[in-house]
Amino acid sequence: MRYIRYAVLGALAIVLVSVCLANSTVVELKLMPAAFAELAGFNYSIALPLFVVVLGGVGAGLVIGFLWEWIREHKHRSEAAQKAREARKLNREVTRLKKQKNEGKDEVLALLEDAS
Secondary structure, three states: OHHHHHHHHHHHHHHHHHHHHHOOOEEEEEOOOHHHHHHHOOOOEEEEEHHHHHHHHHHHHHHHHHHHHHHHOHHHHHHHHHHHHHHHHHHHHHHHHHHHHOOOOOHHHHHHHHHO
16 A cells, blocks of 8 residues: 555656646736736736746645635534543543442452442
């Protein structure tokens, strides 16, 4: 299974490198359309290779998606943490009650009684 994963990652790397080599022409990215730029009086622009724009867009989309999911799943994580706290509390209470019940008894008999 490990070799299949390496083969897939290798194929993905080859595809990404070939896309980068095929799209190495420089493009200009502008902050605003020309009409808005005239209104605002400025228009920031930057020249980058096309593959940087494409891979940057994919990377930004992944980051935004991961953050969106992390925020969306907050209620599930907080509920799981609450349930874990409650389980630890109940476990401590069970342990305390077992100690009270078996206080003054022989340890071996107390263990056998707890097992049943």
